[in-house]
Amino acid sequence: QVQLVQSGPEVKKPGASVKVSCKASGYTFTNYAVIWVRQAPGQGLEWMGWISTQRGSTSYAQKFQGRVTMTTDTSTTTVYMELRSLTSDDTAVYYCARVAIGGWHNDYWGQGTLVTVSS
Amino acid sequence: QSALTQPRSVSGSPGQSVTISCTGTSSDVGGYNSVSWYQQHPGKAPKLIIYDVNKRPSGVPDRFSGSRSGNTAYLAISGLQAEDEADYCCCAFAGSYTLMFGGGTKLTVL
Numbered sequence: 568q569v570q571l572v573q574s575g576p577e578v579k580k581p582g583a584s585v586k587v588s589c590k591a592s593g594y595t596f597t598n599y600a601v602i603w604v605r606q607a608p609g610q611g612l613e614w615m616g617w618i619s620t621q622r623g624s625t626s627y628a629q630k631f632q633g634r635v636t637m638t639t640d641t642s643t644t645t646v647y648m649e650l651r652s653l654t655s656d657d658t659a660v661y662y663c664a665r666v667a668i669g670g671w672h673n674d675y676w677g678q679g680t681l682v683t684v685s686s
Numbered sequence: 687q688s689a690l691t692q693p694r695s696v697s698g699s700p701g702q703s704v705t706i707s708c709t710g711t712s713s714d715v716g717g718y719n720s721v722s723w724y725q726q727h728p729g730k731a732p733k734l735i736i737y738d739v740n741k742r743p744s745g746v747p748d749r750f751s752g753s754r755s756g757n758t759a760y761l762a763i764s765g766l767q768a769e770d771e772a773d774y775c776c777c778a779f780a781g782s783y784t785l786m787f788g789g790g791t792k793l794t795v796l
Contacts, residue, residue, distance in 0.1 A: 673722070676732055
């Protein structure tokens with residue numbers, strides 16, 4: 568069955584970086600792109616960016632340009648999202664989600680990773 | 687890039703119907719057929735319930751339906767059940783490999 572399993576919770580200090588992983592299984596990894604979305608406490612979903620698992624090409628939300636890097640490792644069927652220069656505003660649950668073929672909807676989601684930024 | 691506009695909350699009694707709106711622009715909601723809706727219960731990951739404006743994934747009850755008029759998409763839920771109480775969020779493709787989400791709507795089943 569299709570699964571996206573994310574890495575565990577993180578606690579970081581302001582100014583630090585965090586790298587969250589998303590391991591895919593149960594399907595042909597390179598056939599599906601992945602997006603990253605975050606959700607601050609009590610807030611809605613916020614799209615961060617998209618990565619092609621086949622080519623490694625990326626598209627980032629303007630808000631995160633220069634501060635986020637998404638990468639893919641086809642040998643381990645894992646996608647990574649690194650966010651740098653963290654502030655308390657980056658405290659959120661970060662989700663990866665698979666992009667369905669032929670569309671832009673997200674049919675499978677990871678369980679979420681809580682990143683807490685606190686001094 | 688501003689979020690798509692949704693009402694913060696809606697409510698209805700069991701058995702009733704509710705509709706949630708999602709307003710964007712001609713560059714996102716109104717510009718492409720890639721509008722989707724997600725249901726999210728507290729502490730859980732979002733679940734896809736509508737895609738491509740009005741299509742339902744396998745397993746999603748037909749009580750859930752989607753539509754669009756101009757730059758506004760709608761999610762309608764009929765025959766409300768207690769388990770429908772959740773947050774609902776719309777999402778639209780905005781061109782150039784970008785997506786936009788709505789701010790989310792909390793549905794309360796009275």
